[in-house]
Amino acid sequence: MSGRLEKRIRLAVPVQISSVQDPAAAERTTTENVCSLGMRVLTQRARELNERLMISSLVGDLRALARVVYCQRLPNGRFCVGLQFQEVAANWPRNLSTDSAD
Secondary structure, eight states, rough: SSSSSSSOEOOOOOOEESSSSSSTEEEEEEEEEEEEEEEEESSSOOOTOOOEEEEEESSOEEEEEEEEEEEEEESSSSEEEEEEEESSTOHHHHHHSSOOOO
């Protein structure tokens, strides 16, 4: 089976990502899209597959633990990283978007 389990919302939200192993090496970045299961972010450096990251929104107080499901190098030298939330309470789209299409 291929494809998404849930439709993603295109949403640019400023976030900070940090490795669970090295919380001091945090990076500020922006989401590209978000759903209740995960998100895609742009980063300056590659992330390891299955690496566990703490995601914190810079607006509001949303925090979630996630794991890296893919990391793709972009032509501009940056990386797009797919993250899968590890917590059930990760309801980013509902808290961040103004349109609730439920």
